[in-house]
Amino acid sequence: MARRLIRTVLLAGLLTALLGVAAAATIEVRDFDDPQLARRYTTLTHQLRCPKCQNETIAASASPIAADMRERVAAMLEAGRSDREIQDFLVQRFGEYVLYRPRLSPRTWLLWGGPFLLVGLGGGILAWRVRRRTTPRALDAAERRRLDALLESEERS
Amino acid sequence: MTRRLLLLVPLILFAGLAVFLYRGLNHDPVGRESALIGREFPGFSLATVADPDVRHDASLLAGKVTLVNVWGAWCPTCREEMPQLMALAEQGVRLVGVDYKDTREAATEFLDTLGDPFAVNLFDPDGTLGFDLGVYGAPESFLVDRDGIIRYHHTGAIRPENVEQEILPRVQRWRDD
Numbered sequence: 001m002a003r004r005l006i007r008t009v010l011l012a013g014l015l016t017a018l019l020g021v022a023a024a025a026t027i028e029v030r031d032f033d034d035p036q037l038a039r040r041y042t043t044l045t046h047q048l049r050c051p052k053c054q055n056e057t058i059a060a061s062a063s064p065i066a067a068d069m070r071e072r073v074a075a076m077l078e079a080g081r082s083d084r085e086i087q088d089f090l091v092q093r094f095g096e097y098v099l100y101r102p103r104l105s106p107r108t109w110l111l112w113g114g115p116f117l118l119v120g121l122g123g124g125i126l127a128w129r130v131r132r133r134t135t136p137r138a139l140d141a142a143e144r145r146r147l148d149a150l151l152e153s154e155e156r157s
Numbered sequence: 158m159t160r161r162l163l164l165l166v167p168l169i170l171f172a173g174l175a176v177f178l179y180r181g182l183n184h185d186p187v188g189r190e191s192a193l194i195g196r197e198f199p200g201f202s203l204a205t206v207a208d209p210d211v212r213h214d215a216s217l218l219a220g221k222v223t224l225v226n227v228w229g230a231w232c233p234t235c236r237e238e239m240p241q242l243m244a245l246a247e248q249g250v251r252l253v254g255v256d257y258k259d260t261r262e263a264a265t266e267f268l269d270t271l272g273d274p275f276a277v278n279l280f281d282p283d284g285t286l287g288f289d290l291g292v293y294g295a296p297e298s299f300l301v302d303r304d305g306i307i308r309y310h311h312t313g314a315i316r317p318e319n320v321e322q323e324i325l326p327r328v329q330r331w332r333d334d
Contacts (some may be wrong), residue, residue: 051291
């Protein structure tokens, strides 16, 4: 049993590694003199979405437009442009679609705020229910009379 | 009674989610509105397919409602939409082509076989104008008004129904404007 598990895990690891090699083989290697630029290049290309593919970063996509975009990102980095300028440049052409990390704007506040809103709502409901269940309540007159009657019949028997 | 109604909440939520996801099934993930709608056509300076010595810039689009079509001889879908482009040209719509990431030889052969509906064909071998237009796959078409503002964007092949229902009415509208 344990041996089979180990074999499965090893096989899965091997397959993942092979897939990684296949994906990397289609993407060109880019050299930057400045390691800082190389790091920014990696971060940026992993946060930009290929407009041709439905769900791939431009760092991972083999489509020609993703290659063009990587090229442009590298050129703009070398030219000393800021990350924000590079993102703006691409958003102007390809739309907000290319941002994997959408910006906070009136259009996206629900997206960013939604989880907090839901947690708040759920927490509120939970707190309300727990409190309602645990707070003792004084008996009203009718209940008091009924309790007395019950206790009395209990004592008599 | 209100407690009973509360029991319906999960059902309503489920129905809402089902409608939302069902719509997603039929939603075309490729076609989406261009970021350039309502903006000026990007500047360019490109030679034509026919003549490397003739250059045009954005003033080419001034004064007349124009359908700019980004195409390439390497693109099978572009072949598919050529009859529709020919029909548009016959109906008096001015077409400007952007020959995207192509060679002059292939483009010329393409136009010789399938017909040439374009008033001018810009030659964009590196895809620079295509990039500025946010083109991520040919064919794409942009309707540009007389002031050079992009008014409409179509991704993928123009089909006969697109001509009648989308393009001709919009050409008319921006001509009247």
